[in-house]
Amino acid sequence: MRLAVSLLFTVAVVAHGESSSWSYYLGDHARTHYSELKQITPANVSKLDVAWEYKSGGEAQIQCNPIIVDGLLYGVSAERNIFALDAATGKEKWRFSPPDPQARASVLRGVQYWESGRDKRLMVAIGHHVYALQSRTGKLVDSFGKGGEINLKDYYDRDVSKLSIGVTTPGAIYKDIMIMSVRLQESHPAAPGDVMAFNVRTGAKVWEFHTIPRPGEFGYETWPADAWKTTGAANCWGGMSLDEKRGVVYVPTGSAAYDFYGADRHGENLFANCVIALNAETGERIWHYQVLRHDLWDRDLPAPPNLVTVTIDGKKRDAVAQITKSGYVFVLDRDTGEPLFPMQEVHAPPSDLPGEQAWPSQPLPLKPPPFARQTFPIEEVSKRTPQVYAEAMERRLRLRWDGPFTPPSLEGTLIMPSFDGGGEWGGAAVNPKTGIMYVNASEIPCIVSMFDASEGASKGDSHGKRIYSQNCVFCHGVDLKGDPIRVFPPLKDLQKKYTMEQMTQQIKNGKERMPAFGYLSQADIDAVLKYVCGLEDEAATRDGAASPPSAAPSEPDKQWFNHSGYTRFVDKDGYPAITPPWGTLTAIDLNKGEHVWQVPLGYNPELGTEETGTENYGGPVVTASGLIFIAASKDAHLRAIDERTGKTLWKGKLPYAGYATPSTYTIKGRQYVVIAAGGGKLGTPAGDTYVAFALPKE
Numbered sequence: 001m002r003l004a005v006s007l008l009f010t011v012a013v014v015a016h017g018e019s020s021s022w023s024y025y026l027g028d029h030a031r032t033h034y035s036e037l038k039q040i041t042p043a044n045v046s047k048l049d050v051a052w053e054y055k056s057g058g059e060a061q062i063q064c065n066p067i068i069v070d071g072l073l074y075g076v077s078a079e080r081n082i083f084a085l086d087a088a089t090g091k092e093k094w095r096f097s098p099p100d101p102q103a104r105a106s107v108l109r110g111v112q113y114w115e116s117g118r119d120k121r122l123m124v125a126i127g128h129h130v131y132a133l134q135s136r137t138g139k140l141v142d143s144f145g146k147g148g149e150i151n152l153k154d155y156y157d158r159d160v161s162k163l164s165i166g167v168t169t170p171g172a173i174y175k176d177i178m179i180m181s182v183r184l185q186e187s188h189p190a191a192p193g194d195v196m197a198f199n200v201r202t203g204a205k206v207w208e209f210h211t212i213p214r215p216g217e218f219g220y221e222t223w224p225a226d227a228w229k230t231t232g233a234a235n236c237w238g239g240m241s242l243d244e245k246r247g248v249v250y251v252p253t254g255s256a257a258y259d260f261y262g263a264d265r266h267g268e269n270l271f272a273n274c275v276i277a278l279n280a281e282t283g284e285r286i287w288h289y290q291v292l293r294h295d296l297w298d299r300d301l302p303a304p305p306n307l308v309t310v311t312i313d314g315k316k317r318d319a320v321a322q323i324t325k326s327g328y329v330f331v332l333d334r335d336t337g338e339p340l341f342p343m344q345e346v347h348a349p350p351s352d353l354p355g356e357q358a359w360p361s362q363p364l365p366l367k368p369p370p371f372a373r374q375t376f377p378i379e380e381v382s383k384r385t386p387q388v389y390a391e392a393m394e395r396r397l398r399l400r401w402d403g404p405f406t407p408p409s410l411e412g413t414l415i416m417p418s419f420d421g422g423g424e425w426g427g428a429a430v431n432p433k434t435g436i437m438y439v440n441a442s443e444i445p446c447i448v449s450m451f452d453a454s455e456g457a458s459k460g461d462s463h464g465k466r467i468y469s470q471n472c473v474f475c476h477g478v479d480l481k482g483d484p485i486r487v488f489p490p491l492k493d494l495q496k497k498y499t500m501e502q503m504t505q506q507i508k509n510g511k512e513r514m515p516a517f518g519y520l521s522q523a524d525i526d527a528v529l530k531y532v533c534g535l536e537d538e539a540a541t542r543d544g545a546a547s548p549p550s551a552a553p554s555e556p557d558k559q560w561f562n563h564s565g566y567t568r569f570v571d572k573d574g575y576p577a578i579t580p581p582w583g584t585l586t587a588i589d590l591n592k593g594e595h596v597w598q599v600p601l602g603y604n605p606e607l608g609t610e611e612t613g614t615e616n617y618g619g620p621v622v623t624a625s626g627l628i629f630i631a632a633s634k635d636a637h638l639r640a641i642d643e644r645t646g647k648t649l650w651k652g653k654l655p656y657a658g659y660a661t662p663s664t665y666t667i668k669g670r671q672y673v674v675i676a677a678g679g680g681k682l683g684t685p686a687g688d689t690y691v692a693f694a695l696p697k698e
């Protein structure tokens with residue numbers, strides 16, 4: 001679809017640092033992904049070439065959006081080390097490796113810079129540890145915390161010592177206050193999603209905001225009594241935006257645990273699935289807007305909102321534009337949280353799972369229209385081959401589908417867009433001079449199938465199988481085959497790769513995307529390893545409950561349902577069972593609430609066409625010269641796209657797919673565009689390389 005681009009409106013950008021630098025995650029505090037640089041233009045972009053490459057070490061996906069300050073580029077390696085490079089040459093200046101090897105367990109999308117006079121620091125969160133580093137040397141700042149670090153687990157008022165807590169995305173720094181975003185377990189048990197702020201100089205805790213309210217706090221009645229004592233998540237893992245002038249931080253949150261079954265959390269569940277405006281100095285709630293009530297679909301708000309000023313009906317309005325996994329953009333007033341476009345309440349069908357109480361209606365904006373398909377009609381079943389069509393159609397007709405809020409079910413419920421969006425953690429870019437948003441999306445159908453995991457239903461299973469069903473099946477599947485698309489490895493024959501002790505430590509401490517399961521007893525760990533490795537004997541079956549991860553350990557007779565894995569609806573060859581495009585890039589006029597254009601993003605070369613698009617991760621950058629830079633797709637290219645038309649003007653080949661958001665900056669008058677190319681998702685090879693492109697030197 002292509003409509004005329006409107007340039008009649010202006011958008012004011014919230015402060016974004018020096019024009020020659022990329023000093024903040026995603027470009028600025030407002031997370032606009034925008035740069036004022038103009039050296040690379042639509043007319044000369046075809047001349048872009050590799051300026052330098054940097055091998056960061058290791059082989060794993062890299063999701064980092066590096067920052068560039070005073071000629072140094074700060075990034076994250078495939079092995080979760082922090083490094084500084086000469087931004088003009090890619091030569092390494094220093095490298096920091098966290099003292100605790102387990103701190104490298106999760107991906108890290110960036111770092112934060114802070115300075116006061118001569119005190120210049122890099123604030124880095126790796127795992128559940130936060131480090132203060134001297135920006136020029138990479139050495140720890142001893143005055144921060146204990147010898148340069150703090151442990152986030154020390155600041156909760158619930159015992160979270162054995163639970164999984166990590167940081168994947170930078171939060172925000174306001175004056176001397178560092179506000180944290182955290183990643184938590186999405187099944188039970190999970191730590192609470194409290195938003196915490198710390199003093200950048202000392203590491204002392206400054207304030208906290210409870211996303212699962214306590215007695216007497218706003219929203220407490222939207223949960224069962226005392227839910228805050230046992231329920232977890234409702235956390236901000238995708239990052240946040242900051243309005244320095246107002247002193248307000250805008251925090252998007254995810255769903256409460258457990259993602260797909262909420263019998264223990266009846267109610268709307270504030271402040272899960274909300275955009276929350278907090279006083280950055282005190283943590284006091286100013287307003288909130290809940291985009292989804294009682295989430296049963298893992299519809300976390302995945303990325304920081306864009307702070308923009310739009311012109312609607314001739315009046316300028318400061319706004320918060322929040323993308324969602326479901327493919328909608330919620331445009332809210334920055335001071336009140338009121339929607340700036342009309343809304344509708346959509347009927348949501350009831351759940352047929354015992355104990356579940358799905359919320360009866362959900363809010364959706366009438367404008368802008370969604371940037372990803374919301375349904376999978378039978379007319380759009382893939383016709384790639386007659387066999388693919390027949391098999392996909394038969395499966396499609398068996399799935400439950402009563403609209404976009406069809407709850408999870410035993411027979412299998414269609415989810416469209418998938419668990420991963422729609423929009424994802426790469427976020428959207430906004431040109432502040434036109435009010436046009438650019439957002440990439442995946443259009444992949446998924447299936448959520450539930451099974452009875454209560455004690456009575458699993459009594460005939462072995463102890464190890466019950467532990468597996470309660471904790472591991474979501475990622476590794478009922479057949480132990482894993483999910484190469486989401487980078488969940490198969491578990492069969494693990495004993496050929498690791499010793500029992502090595503596997504035990506991975507379960508206790510976590511590794512890569514795998515969270516820590518420190519709450520499991522040694523007997524539970526031994527049992528699940530025997531099950532996974534096929535070493536069980538008849539004596540492995542026993543009566544009585546295993547150490548339960550469920551939300552109701554005091555009610556072992558209560559029926560409980562788990563889901564059988566993050567199942568993509570694909571054909572026999574692994575392609576999505578829906579007609580293309582499978583990935584898109586959309587331009588949205590936030591002033592009018594209209595699409596400007598939409599084009600496929602990425603391609604599968606073996607299919608002989610560039611019109612399919614692919615599932616994609618990582619976001620776009622837009623520049624004042626009229627270019628959008630984006631990688632994200634599995635075909636391992638960085639693209640330059642004309643922001644007016646969506647036409648691809650240039651493609652630069654990457655050594656590995658770039659599942660990250662690029663950065664752009666200038667050094668000595670030369671503009672660079674740099675992307676982390678680590679591959680490792682969507683079945684693509686994993687690597688370790690950062691690649692910078694620039695025009696040839698004169």
